[in-house]
Amino acid sequence: MNLSKLKQTNIGESNTAGSVTDFRSLENVIVKKYGGTSVGSIERIESLADRLVRDIKGGQKPIVVASAMSGETNRLIGLAEQIDRDYRGPAYDMLIASGEQVSISLLAIALKKRGIKAQPLLAYQLGIRTDSVHAKARIKEIDGDFLLRLVSQGIVPIVAGFQGVDEEDNITTLGRGGSDTTAVALAAAIRQPGRPTSCEIFTDVPAVFTADPRLVPKAREIARISFDEMMEMAALGSKILHIRCVEIGAKYGIRIHVRSTFEEREGTWIVPEGEVLEQALVSSVTHDANTAVFKLFPVPAGPGFLAELFQTLATRGVVVDIITQSEAAEGQRIAFSVTKEDVPLTRQVLKEMIKSSTEVTLIENMAKISVVGVGMRNHPGVAARFFQILARHNIPVHIVTTSEIKISAVIDQNHLSTAATALHSEFSLDKTE
Ligand code: ASP
Ligand code: MG
Numbered sequence: 101m102n103l104s105k106l107k108q109t110n111i112g113e114s115n116t117a118g119s120v121t122d123f124r125s126l127e128n129v130i131v132k133k134y135g136g137t138s139v140g141s142i143e144r145i146e147s148l149a150d151r152l153v154r155d156i157k158g159g160q161k162p163i164v165v166a167s168a169m170s171g172e173t174n175r176l177i178g179l180a181e182q183i184d185r186d187y188r189g190p191a192y193d194m195l196i197a198s199g200e201q202v203s204i205s206l207l208a209i210a211l212k213k214r215g216i217k218a219q220p221l222l223a224y225q226l227g228i229r230t231d232s233v234h235a236k237a238r239i240k241e242i243d244g245d246f247l248l249r250l251v252s253q254g255i256v257p258i259v260a261g262f263q264g265v266d267e268e269d270n271i272t273t274l275g276r277g278g279s280d281t282t283a284v285a286l287a288a289a290i291r292q293p294g295r296p297t298s299c300e301i302f303t304d305v306p307a308v309f310t311a312d313p314r315l316v317p318k319a320r321e322i323a324r325i326s327f328d329e330m331m332e333m334a335a336l337g338s339k340i341l342h343i344r345c346v347e348i349g350a351k352y353g354i355r356i357h358v359r360s361t362f363e364e365r366e367g368t369w370i371v372p373e374g375e376v377l378e379q380a381l382v383s384s385v386t387h388d389a390n391t392a393v394f395k396l397f398p399v400p401a402g403p404g405f406l407a408e409l410f411q412t413l414a415t416r417g418v419v420v421d422i423i424t425q426s427e428a429a430e431g432q433r434i435a436f437s438v439t440k441e442d443v444p445l446t447r448q449v450l451k452e453m454i455k456s457s458t459e460v461t462l463i464e465n466m467a468k469i470s471v472v473g474v475g476m477r478n479h480p481g482v483a484a485r486f487f488q489i490l491a492r493h494n495i496p497v498h499i500v501t502t503s504e505i506k507i508s509a510v511i512d513q514n515h516l517s518t519a520a521t522a523l524h525s526e527f528s529l530d531k532t533e
Contacts, residue, residue, distance in 0.1 A: 101240050113319030129161045129251055129290065130300060131284035133261065137304040138361040139203040148361070149210035151258070156216060161251050163290070165261045165283040166207055168199025173276070175261075186448040188235045188416075190270045192262075197223075197237075197271050200260035212295070217416075218256040223263040223271070228282070230264030230272045235445070236417030237264050237272035238344065239281065244289030261288065275417075276441055280345035286354035298355040301341065306360040307367035308333075308340055310334045310529040311385040314519050318530040322383065323366075326373040328385050329472050330356075332506045336470040337388025337439070346370060371473060381475035381482065382527035385520050388512060390440030391421070391466040392426075397432025400456050406434070412449050419440045421497045422510065436498065437510060441465065466498070467516040470508035471523055483507050489522045 132155075139145050155162055156435060167173075176196045180187065204220040211218035227243035250257050259280025264272045274281050287299040307321035308330070334343035340358060345359060347365055348354045349370060353531055357512035359367030399405060413420055423436040438446050442464065475480045486507050490497060495518065499510040 103446055106435075112340045126161075126248060126252065127292075127318070128159050129163065129248070130517075131163045131165065131283050131290075132259075132300045132304060133165040133279055134167065135301075135303045136172070137165045138209060138302055139166050139168075144205070145203070145206050145210050148458055149412060152211065153214050153216060156256070159254075159408060163247060163251065163257050163259065164204075165205045165259045165286065166200065166206065167182040167279040169203050172199035172202070178388070181444075186444045186451070187446065188445055190234060193234045193237075193273045193354060194271045196309070197260070197263040197273050198221050200262055204258045204260050206454060210455060211256060211258070213414070216256055217254055218258050220258045220260070222260050222419055224265045224269065226259065226286075228255075228264040228285075230266055230274070232266040232268070232270065232272065233415075233417040235273055236275045237266065239264055239274070239285045239348075240311065242285055242289040244286070247286065248290055257362060259313055263487045267370055274391060275342065277339065277342040278344070280342040281348065284354050284356060285381040288348055290353060290491050291354065292445040294353065297353070298357055300357045301345075302359060302361040303340065305340065306340075306363060306365070308358055308384075310371075310383065311520055311524050314339075315387065316385065316524045317522065318521075320529065320531040322368050324369045324374050324376050326368060328373060328505060329474055330370045332470075332472045333384055333386045335506060336386040336472065336506065337390070337468060338384075338386045341370075342403065356514065360378070376474075379475045380473050380527075380529075382473035382529065383475075384472050384474055385524045385527070385529065386470045387516055387520055388439060388468040390456055390464075391437050391468045392440055392456065392508060393435055393437045393448060393510070394435070394445050394450070395435045395461040395463070395464045396429075396450075396454075397433045397459050397461075399434055400447045400454060400458055401431075409449070409453060412453065413450055413524055414445065415459045416449060418445050420448070422501050435499075437466070437468070465513045466510050468508050468510050469519045469523065471527060472505050472506045473527075474505050476492060476505050476507075483527060486523065488525050491520060493518050494517050 173196055180192055180195055195423055208218040208220040224326040229241040230237035230239050239499050247257055259283040262273055266272050284299050291297040309319040313319040331346045334341050334346055356370040421437045425434045495511055495515045497509045501508050
């Protein structure tokens, strides 16, 4: 991944376009990402423009990234699915990327009305190059130089989140919630040596919590959390940040500040592990209520089938989470879990690959519950406590997986709230009031 085509030695010198990129003028440049609710209506867009004017008057030079107006991406997906539930490809990405085109244009109009020079920008204009995995593309390159040139000319770039272009100039999208990744990747592309870079993610919640407060009312706000923990949380179902944005943050040292669109106060900082002073044994209880399990029986004969199946799923961008396999007299049985988002792609792949009499069953009412914490690395016994709590509440566990800093179990969805509440209190995360 080359996130900086930026020729850093050129900063401070005249560039070929004739304009001067003044190093000092790049002080206070900050990438600010606004989610769907922040641009969810004309009133919201107008008040966001007011807030940006205040930031600019205060000396900031924002690079803005926006999502589509809330509900819009879902609406567009719904239209496509009325025609073909399983299709993913260039036409799908062109369709679902269009919501951002609308929101950035409206925001640019609102800023222009307030006397601010603003330029709405689509991915092709910024050279946001991705691979060609439609609906799940990964950013490979961004032209940070161009972006900085705009800023140095006093222009506020308003960038469409979520989209990129592949080698053939097809529009691609980065996966649901992918505007976060656009923002952090832009911050990486414009980073300067010796200057800490951060990226603000404005959202409709004030911070990252120790658990989803809708599920666990005693959940607390987290002030600082490590990249590793946040990455696990994102992978395990926390919807607050797109996982790739945390990966890019970790790789390029971009500190991510998750905060509220509606309040001025600070939210949660995602930072390198060494900057988190208090290392909790468990820092959060995360869940994914949208776990789906596919079962195949009997698995088509031939030694290469499973390798080919999982290879094809991986190439299409499906993250297969947990796999179990067993032998019976009538043949081999496998089960694997994916997130709900990946169900259409998985079904498409299975349709293409299975022509025989194999029965494919999809079970959608599963949930995954996990505890995450870097403290687990050095303290044994967390797994024992995790399973004791589930046993005490008579919650059957279907599948289990662990890593150095997490323990996850797939359980029935109707046990989710009991499990989350009990684990949250077992690991002393409940807020005290
Ligand atoms: N609009 C896209 C979505 O709804 C991207 C984003 O919001 O981050 O998934
Ligand atoms: Mg989001």
